[in-house]
Amino acid sequence: MSGPSTYEPKSAIERWLDSRLPIIRFGADLMSFPTPRNLNYWYTFGGILTFCLGVQIVTGIVLAMHYDPSGAGAFISVEQHIMRDVNYGWLIRGLHANGASMFFLAVYLHILRGIYYGSYKAPREVLWLLGCVIYVLMMMTAFMGYVLPWGQMSFWGAKVITNLLGAFPVIGKPITTLLWGGFAVDDPTLNRFFSLHYLLPFVIAAVVGLHIWALHVPGNNNPTGVNVKSKEDTLAFHPYYTVKDGFAITVFMIMFALFVFYLPESFVKTDNYIPANPLVTPAHIVPEWYLLPFYAILRAIPDKLTGVLALAGAIVMVFLLPWLDRSKVRSMRYRPTARIYFFFWILACLALGWCGGQEPQGHVIPGLIGPTFIDYDINSVTWLSRIGAIYYFTYFLIITPLLGMLEKPLPVPDSLYTPVLGHGAAAPAGAVAAPEKEG
Amino acid sequence: MADSLAQTASDHGPADPSRRDFITIAATTATVGAVAAVAWPLIDQLNPAADTLALASIEYDLSKVALGQEVTIAWRKQPVFIRHRTPKEIAEAVADDHAPMKDPATDASRTKPGHEQWLIVLASCTHLGCVPTFAQGEYGGWLCPCHGSVYDTAARIRKGPAPKNLYLPDYTFLSDTKVKIG
Numbered sequence: 221m222s223g224p225s226t227y228e229p230k231s232a233i234e235r236w237l238d239s240r241l242p243i244i245r246f247g248a249d250l251m252s253f254p255t256p257r258n259l260n261y262w263y264t265f266g267g268i269l270t271f272c273l274g275v276q277i278v279t280g281i282v283l284a285m286h287y288d289p290s291g292a293g294a295f296i297s298v299e300q301h302i303m304r305d306v307n308y309g310w311l312i313r314g315l316h317a318n319g320a321s322m323f324f325l326a327v328y329l330h331i332l333r334g335i336y337y338g339s340y341k342a343p344r345e346v347l348w349l350l351g352c353v354i355y356v357l358m359m360m361t362a363f364m365g366y367v368l369p370w371g372q373m374s375f376w377g378a379k380v381i382t383n384l385l386g387a388f389p390v391i392g393k394p395i396t397t398l399l400w401g402g403f404a405v406d407d408p409t410l411n412r413f414f415s416l417h418y419l420l421p422f423v424i425a426a427v428v429g430l431h432i433w434a435l436h437v438p439g440n441n442n443p444t445g446v447n448v449k450s451k452e453d454t455l456a457f458h459p460y461y462t463v464k465d466g467f468a469i470t471v472f473m474i475m476f477a478l479f480v481f482y483l484p485e486s487f488v489k490t491d492n493y494i495p496a497n498p499l500v501t502p503a504h505i506v507p508e509w510y511l512l513p514f515y516a517i518l519r520a521i522p523d524k525l526t527g528v529l530a531l532a533g534a535i536v537m538v539f540l541l542p543w544l545d546r547s548k549v550r551s552m553r554y555r556p557t558a559r560i561y562f563f564f565w566i567l568a569c570l571a572l573g574w575c576g577g578q579e580p581q582g583h584v585i586p587g588l589i590g591p592t593f594i595d596y597d598i599n600s601v602t603w604l605s606r607i608g609a610i611y612y613f614t615y616f617l618i619i620t621p622l623l624g625m626l627e628k629p630l631p632v633p634d635s636l637y638t639p640v641l642g643h644g645a646a647a648p649a650g651a652v653a654a655p656e657k658e659g
Numbered sequence: 660m661a662d663s664l665a666q667t668a669s670d671h672g673p674a675d676p677s678r679r680d681f682i683t684i685a686a687t688t689a690t691v692g693a694v695a696a697v698a699w700p701l702i703d704q705l706n707p708a709a710d711t712l713a714l715a716s717i718e719y720d721l722s723k724v725a726l727g728q729e730v731t732i733a734w735r736k737q738p739v740f741i742r743h744r745t746p747k748e749i750a751e752a753v754a755d756d757h758a759p760m761k762d763p764a765t766d767a768s769r770t771k772p773g774h775e776q777w778l779i780v781l782a783s784c785t786h787l788g789c790v791p792t793f794a795q796g797e798y799g800g801w802l803c804p805c806h807g808s809v810y811d812t813a814a815r816i817r818k819g820p821a822p823k824n825l826y827l828p829d830y831t832f833l834s835d836t837k838v839k840i841g
Binding site: 376379380382383384386397398399400401402403404406408412498499500501502503504505519521522523524525527580581595 | 706792807
């Protein structure tokens with residue numbers, strides 16, 4: 221679909237370089253890449269995420285210049301040195317710490333967009349899998365970054381998450397010892413997490429390169445899910461989508477700045493202002509908001525190994541989606557039944573997220589005490605998590621495959637051009653591109 | 660590539676195919692061995708270093724712990740509970756010896772003979788490693804604040820997601836008031 225290159229070297233030096241390293245051609249082809257003309261703002265999160273990765277790498281490199289990855293020095297180097305003494309350290313760390321939440325907010329919206337419009341379906345399965353790999357790498361990076369300030373939440377978060385691997389029989393214990401570099405989370409753990417936290421963003425950048433490569437083979441999906449059929453269906457990436465993405469990134473930056481400058485502590489747990497103490501666990505430990513749904517699934521299950529497998533399974537489901545969804549229609553615009561179940565799935569994820577932040581014995585409806593069933597009151601957070609987890613897996617393993625066979629979708633337009641021009645109006649053959657109607 | 664080389668060889672005269680196979684197998688084996696030899700140090704360096712292992716055992720003076728009191732000390736950087744149990748706690752634990760449990764154990768197997776009042780356990784919840792809090796939960800023992808595992812007065816798991824009783828470290832009584840852990 222990307223078609224032959226349209227780049228014409230203009231000067232002698234460009235011709236000379238083009239026959240040796242066609243890097244200008246590479247950039248020019250990216251900019252002229254034919255992109256469906258009907259992409260809406262949900263399609264701007266790719267650009268926003270690239271921006272987020274850039275912010276994290278730049279601020280992270282700067283922070284590493286002032287950070288001390290030792291058990292004795294880490295907390296002071298972050299909370300005193302960087303936050304109070306380093307010039308603009310508070311700003312750079314504010315960008316980096318809040319940037320992680322912004323990054324996850326954007327990646328969740330990007331994933332939801334992909335699910336809604338069926339962007340994972342053939343021929344984009346590899347593109348989807350690479351995206352899933354990026355998401356897993358992001359979670360690993362964010363987790364290790366959260367450990368670095370070496371406060372109470374950092375320390376106990378590290379202990380709980382590394383202990384997840386201890387759930388596996390026989391190999392569990394040696395693996396946790398190997399990860400810790402000792403018999404408990406300690407200096408060696410902090411050092412290696414710092415090393416890997418610095419490394420992984422560059423691995424992410426490399427996988428992002430593959431993700432964009434895999435995008436440029438079939439080209440973008442679009443809100444109708446209808447394949448691009450002619451040149452009239454597309455616009456050049458530049459200036460049409462550079463401007464659209466640029467506008468979205470600007471709006472995103474305004475929200476980002478709101479957090480950095482006015483609500484810089486909104487994602488921080490107060491316990492993380494207490495230096496790590498291996499002998500005392502905080503009364504209520506919770507992961508960062510973006511991991512809460514998985515944490516709720518873990519806690520919903522009364523058996524340790526099954527809980528860990530369910531947590532991993534919840535992520536595996538997303539990888540398997542292209543093969544679980546057998547529907548021929550890509551976009552949920554034309555799948556009214558699938559759309560309802562999808563919105564309930566989002567609701568289940570939000571409910572699980574809420575549960576993950578509560579005490580497991582807490583009540584969902586305050587003051588109401590119900591009968592106890594499988595260790596917990598049926599009005600407890602644990603039971604809401606169980607219901608949410610059951611729906612989460614049912615959505616992927618039962619509802620999605622069945623809908624592919626049973627659902628009767630709405631009529632799908634012949635071309636992605638039709639809905640752009642309004643009902644019934646077919647694109648005239650050889651019509652001139654009308655960018656003002658793009659929307 | 661091996662195929663094309665073999666092809667070339669046979670084109671130019673009789674060649675012994677088993678010699679080619681031998682070279683391929685030998686080269687592959689040597690390469691795999693070399694990769695493993697390089698990979699192992701890179702993996703094993705993650706394991707505890709000699710100076711970490713050197714902190715293996717400690718001694719503790721039990722006379723500092725009054726009846727009914729509990730201290731948390733660090734052994735190999737891991738928290739350890741030393742609990743001076745009251746006769747009531749011991750009686751409760753013994754009474755439950757044959758109650759249904761996830762990880763059945765008698766109270767006697769959790770302590771050393773003649774020192775039943777001293778319960779010495781790793782203070783890491785066997786679920787995900789948090790430090791449980793004493794005097795909470797319905798069995799008179801510990802409650803883990805992270806995921807709600809409940810332990811009794813012999814630190815046996817009675818309820819919640821933890822699969823095992825709190826682990827017992829290796830320890831010996833050097834005298835009635837001195838214990839060596841590790």
